Structure formats: structure tokens, C-alpha cells
Amino acid sequence: MSTLTMNNLQKKYPNGFVAVPGLDLHIDDGEFLVLVGPSGCGKSTVLRMVAGLEDISGGDLLIDDTRVNDKGPQERDIAMVFQSYALYPNMTVEGNIAFAMKLRKTDKGQIKQKVAEVAELLELTQVLDRKPGQLSGGQRQRVAMGRAIVREPKLFLMDEPLSNLDAKLRVQTRAEIAKLQRRLGVTTMYVTHDQVEAMTMGDRVAVLRRGVLMQCAAPSTLYESPDNLFVAQFIGSPSMNVVRGVVRSAGEEGIVLEVAGQSLALTGAAAQRMAGLAKYGGQEIAVGIRPEALGGDGEGQITVAVDLVEMLGSEKLVHASIDAVAVRAIDTGVEIGTGTSSTMIASLDPRRDVRVGERLTLSVDTMRVHAFDLQTGAAIGRS
Amino acid sequence: MTTTADIPLIATPTAAKDETPVMTKVANYTNKGMGKYIVWAIAALWTVPTLGLLISSFRPEDDIKTTGWWTWFTEPGNVTIDNYTTVLQDKVAGRPFSEFFWNTLQIAIPGAIIPISVAALAAYALSWMHFKGRDTLSVFIVALMVVPLQMCLIPLLRYLFAASWFPNALSGTPSIWIAHSIFAMPLAIFLLKNFIGALPSEVIEAARVDGASHMSIFVKIVLPLSVPAIASLAIFQFLWVWNDLLVAKVFGGGAANQPMTYALVDMVGNKGNEWQLLTAGAFITMIVPLIVFLSLQRYFVRGLLAGSVKG
Numbered sequence: 001m002s003t004l005t006m007n008n009l010q011k012k013y014p015n016g017f018v019a020v021p022g023l024d025l026h027i028d029d030g031e032f033l034v035l036v037g038p039s040g041c042g043k044s045t046v047l048r049m050v051a052g053l054e055d056i057s058g059g060d061l062l063i064d065d066t067r068v069n070d071k072g073p074q075e076r077d078i079a080m081v082f083q084s085y086a087l088y089p090n091m092t093v094e095g096n097i098a099f100a101m102k103l104r105k106t107d108k109g110q111i112k113q114k115v116a117e118v119a120e121l122l123e124l125t126q127v128l129d130r131k132p133g134q135l136s137g138g139q140r141q142r143v144a145m146g147r148a149i150v151r152e153p154k155l156f157l158m159d160e161p162l163s164n165l166d167a168k169l170r171v172q173t174r175a176e177i178a179k180l181q182r183r184l185g186v187t188t189m190y191v192t193h194d195q196v197e198a199m200t201m202g203d204r205v206a207v208l209r210r211g212v213l214m215q216c217a218a219p220s221t222l223y224e225s226p227d228n229l230f231v232a233q234f235i236g237s238p239s240m241n242v243v244r245g246v247v248r249s250a251g252e253e254g255i256v257l258e259v260a261g262q263s264l265a266l267t268g269a270a271a272q273r274m275a276g277l278a279k280y281g282g283q284e285i286a287v288g289i290r291p292e293a294l295g296g297d298g299e300g301q302i303t304v305a306v307d308l309v310e311m312l313g314s315e316k317l318v319h320a321s322i323d324a325v326a327v328r329a330i331d332t333g334v335e336i337g338t339g340t341s342s343t344m345i346a347s348l349d350p351r352r353d354v355r356v357g358e359r360l361t362l363s364v365d366t367m368r369v370h371a372f373d374l375q376t377g378a379a380i381g382r383s
Numbered sequence: 384m385t386t387t388a389d390i391p392l393i394a395t396p397t398a399a400k401d402e403t404p405v406m407t408k409v410a411n412y413t414n415k416g417m418g419k420y421i422v423w424a425i426a427a428l429w430t431v432p433t434l435g436l437l438i439s440s441f442r443p444e445d446d447i448k449t450t451g452w453w454t455w456f457t458e459p460g461n462v463t464i465d466n467y468t469t470v471l472q473d474k475v476a477g478r479p480f481s482e483f484f485w486n487t488l489q490i491a492i493p494g495a496i497i498p499i500s501v502a503a504l505a506a507y508a509l510s511w512m513h514f515k516g517r518d519t520l521s522v523f524i525v526a527l528m529v530v531p532l533q534m535c536l537i538p539l540l541r542y543l544f545a546a547s548w549f550p551n552a553l554s555g556t557p558s559i560w561i562a563h564s565i566f567a568m569p570l571a572i573f574l575l576k577n578f579i580g581a582l583p584s585e586v587i588e589a590a591r592v593d594g595a596s597h598m599s600i601f602v603k604i605v606l607p608l609s610v611p612a613i614a615s616l617a618i619f620q621f622l623w624v625w626n627d628l629l630v631a632k633v634f635g636g637g638a639a640n641q642p643m644t645y646a647l648v649d650m651v652g653n654k655g656n657e658w659q660l661l662t663a664g665a666f667i668t669m670i671v672p673l674i675v676f677l678s679l680q681r682y683f684v685r686g687l688l689a690g691s692v693k694g
Contacts, residue, residue: 053588074594086585090607099603100593147593157592 002064002154002187003029004050010058011045011211019045020211022059030185032178034202036192038234042211043191044159050189051080051157063154079148080157083164085140087132087147093119094128097146118150121180138169145177149184156181156188162197174200195235199223207231210331229286229377230329232370238291238317240370241344243324244336245287250278257369259287260324264300270366276380277371285380286327286334288370291317294346300364304344309354318346318354327374334377433669440466440662447659466663473660475646476638484667487625487642490559494624495617498564502571503579503613507601509572510580511587521576527569536633539565544634558634563624571616578612579605614682622672643668
């Protein structure tokens with residue numbers, strides 16, 4: 001049982017490339033933290049620094065309040081599951097799982113007992129004497145997990161352990177790993193580029209962009225109140241619709257936004273949670289609305305032209321054009337689209353009749369409207 | 384040759400698909416049509432001299448000296464092992480031929496094991512241990528391959544083996560081992576580094592996280608996975624040392640430490656017209672490499688393949 005703390009953790013490469021400019025993150029005892037971000041955001045680099053496979057250029061890495069910057073991976077008492085599983089191809093499943101314990105010269109009877117327990121837990125008992133080459137993808141993944149949990153390490157590190165599985169198995173294994181982690185209660189750091197994995201598995205999710213922590217919070221917090229445009233658009237699928245709008249008025253009685261030439265009035269609680277907009281009177285901002293905040297119950301209204309309807313069974317996704325410019329978070333900041341119109345996606349009741357080409361008036365849940373600064377991308381909230 | 388699919392080197396599902404048995408494709412191709420006959424013809428042509436040597440070595444002295452080896456087929460009953468018994472009892476430089484056979488074994492086995500062990504360790508270090516100047520060192524070692532062996536003979540002999548500080552205990556056969564090891568090193572390190580360096584880095588990293596030291600990683604993971612490369616290199620090195628005359632003659636000292644090749648050369652000089660003995664002697668020198676090759680050819684084929692196919 002352990003904690004992990006990063007104080008201003010840095011990674012600079014000899015060629016001058018800064019992968020991680022300075023990361024502060026703390027993982028509590030028994031917590032499942034997911035590190036998520038687009039490819040190249042430095043999440044794997046952070047994980048490898050924690051594992052000791054990558055040198056740390058600056059800052060402190062603490063496991064249980066002990067600085068481990070200069071300790072090798074073998075001295076940190078961590079277990080890691082690799083994306084490719086990295087099983088030892090020359091050893092049997094049993095040999096793979098027992099490898100770390102054999103290195104520690106654990107008593108033979110004890111090894112056998114532990115391996116049997118883990119094999120039982122992961123349903124590997126039947127394949128203990130097989131080589132990795134004779135296993136299916138799912139079995140290999142479980143062997144990799146078994147190799148990690150058998151040691152009862154201080155820390156689990158997982159580097160996209162599900163990305164080599166097919167979609168169905170991935171969903172199943174996702175739940176199994178989350179369940180296993182909760183049962184074992186081992187502090188875990190999990191890296192993925194898949195925001196669905198991040199949302200479903202983590203106690204907390206840390207979103208990374210170019211090595212910078214954008215937000216670290218519980219999945220629901222990330223979803224409901226993202227700190228910035230990047231997190232807002234990265235979390236959620238389909239992602240949040242964000243277009244340019246203008247703050248027409250902001251005062252005691254409420255806020256009026258103008259989006260695509262249409263007024264969107266926020267009153268009462270909806271206005272209070274966006275009180276920070278008072279400073280933006282008359283200025284342009286980015287307005288964000290999630291697909292499912294469109295077309296349900298809501299006080300606001302917005303009219304769009306339907307381009308495409310996707311029937312998914314549980315919901316109906318309507319792609320519609322709106323006369324407002326799209327705003328997108330990119331690697332370096334905020335990008336404002338060109339042209340005069342953009343596409344919005346609304347998630348509607350599947351029974352609602354929508355035809356391509358019609359002009360559709362969608363209700364807007366004003367409690368779920370987000371506003372972002374056009375320059376910094378920061379969310380505009382209460383203050 | 385579907386044996387190549389037995390041991391997947393990377394435990395990923397994608398790698399499993401990469402194990403396309405290339406040798407099967409080659410075999411399929413050569414088994415069809417003309418290819419098959421051409422391959423057989425080449426193989427036969429290549430084997431004829433060896434076959435002639437083998438047959439001659441069993442023919443009586445008079446037959447060898449009067450008729451060609453192929454006439455044996457007309458009277459196949461006419462065989463003898465006299466040539467072998469004579470050669471084995473024969474004295475070269477006052478020593479029985481069989482003693483040279485043992486000398487060769489004593490030279491060739493350590494002469495293959497020592498350089499490959501050292502080269503495997505070096506290849507691991509140059510691939511997986513991080514230290515300053517690693518890449519420069521690798522390039523430097525590989526560059527040494529351009530230095531011809533013959534050029535080093537005199538300097539090595541004068542400044543190393545014949546120098547006053549060189550321990551006496553290492554003169555003779557050990558000198559030959561050391562010399563062979565030195566000469567084999569650049570190529571052996573180059574080949575093994577290519578193979579060991581191409582092992583999946585995640586497997587090595589997983590072992591480090593599991594708590595393995597460099598030595599355990601080398602012994603428990605890298606060595607077993609490198610068997611194909613090591614086996615093919617071992618065959619090359621063994622054959623080279625087995626057939627060597629020059630290095631042994633320069634560094635070995637007197638006839639007591641000399642290999643069979645030395646005895647054969649001596650026989651050619653002194654018994655130039657006793658053909659029947661030469662054929663038997665030559666065949667005795669060939670028999671061990673043949674056994675080594677045939678017993679390790681399984682790895683040999685796989686080893687050659689290992690460089691070309693992923694994994």
C-alpha cells in the first residue's frame with residue numbers, strides 16, 4: 001500500500017526536446033489514476049519515468065514519501081503491464097508469473113502456491129505449462145496481469161494494456177482490471193489514449209497535453225465541469241460542440257449569449273454558474289454544448305439545419321449545420337475555424353422523427369452550457 | 384522448414400502473424416517444376432568431390448593408384464579400412480596422427496566457446512546497457528573487421544605472446560584459443576549485437592521491472608532467445624578454427640600443440656605419393672565438422688532466417 005507523488009517532474013531529451021516541462025501529481029494509497037491524452041502527449045514518458053525505465057531530468061519522484069529518482073526499476077518495487085505484454089517467450093506461463101519471485105529467491109513452495117492462486121484468479125490454471133506463443137491475445141494479457149499482481153508490489157503501472165485486444169474483449173477486460181484493482185487495493189497508474197477507458201476505470205483521471213497537466217479530477221467532474229476547452233473536447237464521445245458566440249449582456253437578471261445569430265438566455269442557476277461571463281460583456285467567447293444537452297428538456301432554443309441522421313439504437317445522432325464558426329482546442333492552444341458555418345452533433349431520442357434537410361429547433365439545457373475564453377481556452381465559470 | 388514457427392520471439396498477437404514460414408514458401412517454390420531438378424543437380428555436383436574422397440579412402444592402395452574412384456561402382460565389394468588404421472597409427476613429426484586429432488578438438492571447442500561467450504556478453508552490453516560512448520565503441524569494434532588477420536600475426540606474436548610478461552601457462556594451446564578469440568571478436572560481436580539488439584525492448588524492460596539484474600536478464604532471457612544466432616555463429620567459428628592452420632602454426636609453438644591440418648600438410652609433403660593415406664586423413668578431418676553441422680543445422684537454418692524475418 002503506497003502513495004506516489006510527483007513534484008515538478010521533468011523530462012528533457014538531449015536534443016533539447018521537452019517532453020514533460022514539469023508535472024505535479026499525487027496518487028493516494030489504493031487509488032486508480034488514469035493518465036490520458038492524445039498520442040505524443042508524454043503520458044507514456046511519465047509512466048516510464050515512474051517505472052525507472054527513463055531518466056528523470058528534474059523534479060522529485062516519491063514513492064511512499066521516499067525519493068526514488070536515482071533508484072533503478074528493480075529497487076522501486078513496482079509492477080508494470082506493457083502494451084505488448086512483453087512476456088518472456090522462452091518461459092512457460094508459470095515461469096513468466098514466477099520469474100520475479102524466483103529472482104527474489106522466494107521459497108519454492110510459496111512460489112507454487114502464489115502462482116496457483118493467481119492462475120486461479122485469472123483463469124490461467126489450464127495453460128500454466130504453455131508458452132506465450134501458444135496463447136490467445138486475451139490469455140497473454142491475463143498472464144501479463146498475473147505477472148504483475150503475483151508480487152504484491154507497491155505500485156501497478158499499466159501502459160495501454162488493452163490496446164491489443166479486440167473491441168469486445170477490451171470492454172470485458174476493462175471491467176475485470178478495474179474490479180481486480182479495487183479488490184487488491186494496489187495504487188495504480190494507468191496510461192491510455194482512449195477516453196472511454198479513462199472515464200470508466202479511473203477513480204481520478206489526469207488529462208495531459210504536451211506534457212502539461214490540463215486537469216486531474218474524478219471522471220464526472222471532468223465531464224460536467226472541464227477546466228478548459230482541451231479537456232472539454234477530449235472527454236466525451238461524440239465530443240462537445242464548441243462554436244464562437246458573443247456575450248450580449250451579462251448582469252443581475254441573467255446572461256444573454258448570441259450564437260449563430262440566435263439568442264440564448266441563461267437565467268437563475270444557469271446564470272449564476274456562469275457569473276464569470278460578466279467580465280466578457282460584448283466580447284466573443286467560445287460556447288460549448290454537449291450533444292446530449294441538445295434536444296432534451298431545456299429552456300434555451302437553437303435552430304439548425306439537419307445534414308445527416310445516424311440511428312444508433314439507443315440514441316439518434318443528428319449532424320446539423322449552424323451558422324457559427326467552430327472552435328477547437330489544438331496542441332498549441334485554441335483554433336478558430338474558417339468559414340461561416342460549422343457542424344454540431346445532437347443526441348436525440350431515437351423515436352423522434354428527424355429528416356435530412358429540415359430546419360430543426362433543438363432545446364438547449366442551459367444548465368449544461370459551457371463557456372471558454374477564446375484566447376486561453378480556460379473555462380469561464382462562477383468568477 | 385516450419386520449425387521456424389515453433390518459438391515466437393515476441394509475445395504479441397501481431398508478431399504471431401509475422402511468423403510466416405518463409406522457408407516453407409521457398410520449399411514450395413523449389414519443390415515445383417524445374418527448381419526442384421536444378422537444386423538437386425547443384426547439390427549432387429557439390430557433393431561429388433566429397434563422395435569421391437569417401438570412396439577412395441576405403442579402396443585398396445593398388446586400386447587408388449591405378450583407376451579412378453568411380454570404377455569402384457563396377458566392383459563394390461572391394462573395400463578396406465587399412466587406410467584408416469595406417470593413418471591413425473602413422474607418425475607425423477614423431478607423433479601418432481590420432482594425437483593431432485585430439486589436439487584439434489582441444490583447440491576447436493574452446494576456440495569456439497570462448498569468443499562467442501565474450502562476444503555475447505559484449506553484444507548485450509552494447510545493446511542494452513547505457514553508458515557513455517557506447518555507440519562509438521560499437522562502431523569502433525565493427526570497424527576492426529577490416530583489419531586483415533595476416534597483418535596482425537607478427538605484432539600479436541611479438542608484443543603479446545612472445546613478450547616477457549606473457550604468462551608461460553598460457554603458451555601453447557591456450558595461445559591459439561586467445562588468438563582465435565581475438566580474431567573472431569569483431570564479426571561475432573557485430574552479428575550477435577544485431578540479433579540481441581533487435582530483441583523486443585519491452586521484454587528486457589519487463590525483466591528489469593521484475594527485479595532482474597543485467598546478469599540475470601542476460602542468462603535467463605537474452606541467452607535462451609539468442610540460441611539461433613549463437614548456434615549459427617558457433618558453427619561458423621568451430622568450422623573456421625577446425626580448418627585453421629595458419630593461426631595454430633604461428634601461435635601454437637611445437638608439433639605437440641598442432642592440429643590435424645598441420646599433420647595433413649606434413650603428410651602431403653612427406654607422403655605425396657601415398658594417396659590412399661591422404662584420402663583417409665582428409666576424411667578424418669572432415670568427419671567432426673560434418674557431425675557438428677548436421678546436428679546443429681536445425682538452428683543454422685533458423686539462425687540465418689532470424690536476421691531477415693522480423694523476430
